[in-house]
Amino acid sequence: MQAPSFDIFCRVVDNFGDIGVCWRLARRLAHMPARHRVRLWVDDLASFARIQPDVNPHAPRQELCAVDIVHWTSAPPALAPHDVVIEAFACHPPKAFLERMAASNSLWINLEYLSAEDWVESCHALPSPQPNGLRKAFFFPGFTPATGGLLREDGLIQARDDWLARPAQRRELQRALGVPDDFLARMTEGSKQVLLFAYPDAPAPALIRALDTPEAPSLVLVPAGVCPGLRRGRHGNILVHEFPFLDQAGFDRLLWSSDLNCVRGEDSLVRALWAGKPLLWHIYPQEDHAHLAKLHAFLERSPYPAMVKRSHEAWNQPDATLASDALAAALHAERFSEWTRAGAQWCSSLAGRPDLASSLVEFCKHAGR
Structure with missing residues (x-):
């Protein structure tokens, strides 16, 4: 997997932190030297638009900053999964999408919340094999070299x-x-x-x-x-x-x-x-x-x-x-x-x-x- 492509699923809960992290991560991946293909699924485009005014809250699909943005509704489009599927903060992708992930052998990443607690180091990058054969792993941001680190763009x-x-x-x-x-x-x-x-x-x-x-x-x-x-x-x-x-x-x-x-x-x-x-x-x-x-x-x-x-x-x-x-x-x-x-x-x-x-x-x- 030389230059993996990414799906990122994000549910906006009650503030702007979830979409803030996901939007920064999506742009960071899309603008790395490898120019990874990135698709961001968001359930609340109106909240998204408050921190990114170019977002059209009514568009089912749009592209901004080299990121493919999909409105995540109860009837999402049947798109083929990318190489890596990130569920941000345990938001869980749709069942039909998970089935397509298994068929395409996508890697499933559970991106967790940031914590400085000691236990994070022992849980970071742990595999979580799924009954349907999907490969899944936990990925923890953190403050030490034994974690995934913090989001930071070049320069x-x-x-x-x-x-x-x-x-x-x-x-x-x-x-x-x-x-x-x-x-x-x-x-x-x-x-x-x-x-x-x-x-x-x-x-x-x-x-x-x-x-x-x-x-x-x-x-x-x-x-x-x-x-x-x-x-x-x-x-x-x-x-x-x-x-x-x-x-x-x-x-x-x-x-x-x-x-x-x-x-x-x-x-x-x-x-x-x-x-x-x-x-x-x-x-x-x-x-x-x-x-x-x-x-x-x-x-x-x-x-x-x-x-x-x-x-x-x-x-x-x-x-x-x-x-x-x-x-x-x-x-x-x-x-x-x-x-x-x-x-x-x-x-x-x-x-x-x-x-x-x-x-x-x-x-x-x-x-x-």
Whole structure:
């Protein structure tokens, strides 16, 4: 299997992380030197269009960025499977498609959610033989060489550095997002730009209180509909400004140009890591607080100082006072500099390893022999 072709199945559950990961993976595979043929099956094209405006939410089939996009409905077209079929996050391809996969001897990959937990290393790339003879394997993204790695396209870090080398682009982006000129004129060297992209139960008011100091105003940018309980507008020396959803390239630039990135889910976490800036991860809440074990595993893998780890833990708890105190300490100038150095260090370390798509292709080549 020299240059395998790929089907990727994606169900949009309740946020944009699933389609965000799948769309980045599809484009990455399609634009690798081998130019893999990629077909992306998506059940919710309207949600897809919010992060990729060129998507036609009514088209049964379309091509964008060298990726064949198929609307995954209850009566999907009877297309021949590609060499490798990826079910993202256990979404399970249609029964008839599975039968065609068995007939064509396709390799079935279960792409799992990102986790920093120790058990991931022992489960990564494990085979899962199927009764009908299909070859299936689990593939885990992760933070160590014993996992599949993280999604990262070629030249990403250089593109980020080129963007940051032209400071005027940050101001142009702020204006494009509709930030008032009079507030931008007040922002000084000590001001912070913060991206707030969290789930509704995040203690967002605690973040505002921690940021609100008399020394310099700060700008908090919130995507439309996010943290609806947080009032938009002025909060003392803070401006909370809502902006429309951006495409993925625009979202990356926003992460690069922000001083603190408060992100949620999987796709935005990985992109914030590549920004190399201080970040706060609001992890997807699960029953019995299972998400907190995942958060702790992530923090243990990180080079973050103790006060940053405490801020992450507080950010994922309902106690607003705890979050406000922890964030105020972490945002103190000297400690924030430590946070900044740790973020840059971890980004550099992770970027030295193979990316997820490259690891996946190599695995499929060997598994297909």
